Amino acid sequence: MKNVLETLHHSKATQELIRFWLNLPRPAGSVCPKRSDFSSARINGSLPEVFLSEWYSDDALVVVQAGTVLDRLIGLDMTGKNIFDMTPAELVHDERLYYRALRDQPCAGLITRSMINFADKPFIYRTVQLPLIDPFHNVRYFVGTGFVIEGKQMEAEFGDTDFRKARLVERRFFDIGAGVPSEKKKTGASDDGSARPNG
Numbered sequence: 001m002k003n004v005l006e007t008l009h010h011s012k013a014t015q016e017l018i019r020f021w022l023n024l025p026r027p028a029g030s031v032c033p034k035r036s037d038f039s040s041a042r043i044n045g046s047l048p049e050v051f052l053s054e055w056y057s058d059d060a061l062v063v064v065q066a067g068t069v070l071d072r073l074i075g076l077d078m079t080g081k082n083i084f085d086m087t088p089a090e091l092v093h094d095e096r097l098y099y100r101a102l103r104d105q106p107c108a109g110l111i112t113r114s115m116i117n118f119a120d121k122p123f124i125y126r127t128v129q130l131p132l133i134d135p136f137h138n139v140r141y142f143v144g145t146g147f148v149i150e151g152k153q154m155e156a157e158f159g160d161t162d163f164r165k166a167r168l169v170e171r172r173f174f175d176i177g178a179g180v181p182s183e184k185k186k187t188g189a190s191d192d193g194s195a196r197p198n199g
């Protein structure tokens with residue numbers, strides 16, 4: 001588990017967040033740390049890239065804290081916004097399933113999307129989500145980092161692909177001690193829980 005997560009070094013902020021999250025204490029019987037033990041201010045210099053969201057229902061995943069990097073990329077302050085309301089309509093269903101899977105069988109996740117920001121500029125955006133539990137030991141929070149893939153890295157990973165349309169490019173789950181969701185096995189996940197959606 002630890003080794004797989006630590007290979008996600010897409011950015012310095014991602015490395016630092018994963019290292020910090022892995023070293024947080026876990027309550028007895030839980031594979032996730034508590035939200036009350038997490039403080040993004042303690043992640044050295046990575047606060048601008050870290051975001052925190054809270055699950056309210058299948059229709060509401062609200063950004064509690066958004067780093068300035070995310071705000072600048074999207075083109076507005078994301079704090080207090082419902083992620084599902086901000087997600088392109090064609091991606092909402094997959095987004096809900098993804099976060100529900102992270103909650104139902106606690107695991108870490110990575111999702112890559114092609115999107116268009118509010119300035120009508122296309123970009124590839126990859127996020128890593130790590131679960132946090134509430135006082136009742138339910139996964140209710142997700143802390144993560146987001147980063148843009150562009151230029152030569154984009155060409156190396158995706159070739160000459162037109163990303164003018166919003167779409168799910170990649171989705172992966174990572175075992176943190178409770179396995180990976182069975183949904184992934186249906187989409188052809190490998191042992192580390194990775195998969196690229198069909199289409």
